[in-house]
Amino acid sequence: MLAQKDKGRTTVIIYKHDYDEKVHAFLTKNDINPTPKNPLNKDCKLIWDTLQQCNLIFSKNQIRKLTPKNPTPPRLNACLKIHKPNNPIWPIVNNKNAPTYKIAKKLNDILKQHLQLENQYHTLYSENWAHNISALKINNNHKMITYDIKDLYVNIPIEETLTITKQQLLKNNDKNKTKQIITILQTILEQNYFEFQGTIYHPNKGIEMGSPISGTTAKTFLRHIEKKHIKQLLVS
Secondary structure: OEEEEOOOOOEEEOOHHHHHHHHHHHHHHOOEEEOOOOOHHHHHHHHHHHHOOOOOOOOHHHHHHHOOOOOOOOEEEEEEOOOOOOOOEEEEEEOOOOOOHHHHHHHHHHHHHHOOOOOOOOOOOHHHHHHHHHOOOOOOOOOOOOOOOOOOHHHOOHHHHHHHHHHHHOOOOOHHHHHHHHHHHHHHHHOOOEEEOOEEEEEOOOOOOOOOOHHHHHHHHHHHHHHHHHHHHHHO
């Protein structure tokens, strides 16, 4: 069968049973298990009920547009990391017809507008980082440390991230509006499942891979970690 490389547009030819084994190895390693029942109908109802409680952030017309119509479970596809030993997968989840997709996309815009996240330890582009570091005056006492986050989304803690997001929102928003944003965000983050080869899988931890809101959610948590832990390393 044909698969994609995780970076670039390279096509990889691989035996199907090898591909399946790599996917199931990823699922097992990250404690992602099959669920006996498709949660689609239950989750669609939960989305509708939650949206009715969010009148401060969504109008009635927006609620009608955001309510999922004929959704399907997110689907897992896997790219191959051919530059790493044993060529593990890079999971890609297609959420475009998932129940939470439209809501997550809209809420992501709202979070970007209302969250005031510090960018002291963050850069958007590698070119910016290269430019900034080239201006540094480095002597023999300086050290450079790099960290690579492995399987990022499946390791983001939902409850802690919701708490951090709430604290950040309360700095610039009233309690009622913040409560509604957190309520719909929690509903989105907890609807974390995908389909692979006809089976529905549900991760026991982490946030949804491929959701429009996952990137902002992960950044919120990571910037909190940077401020709480990385900053201490810099001043020690």
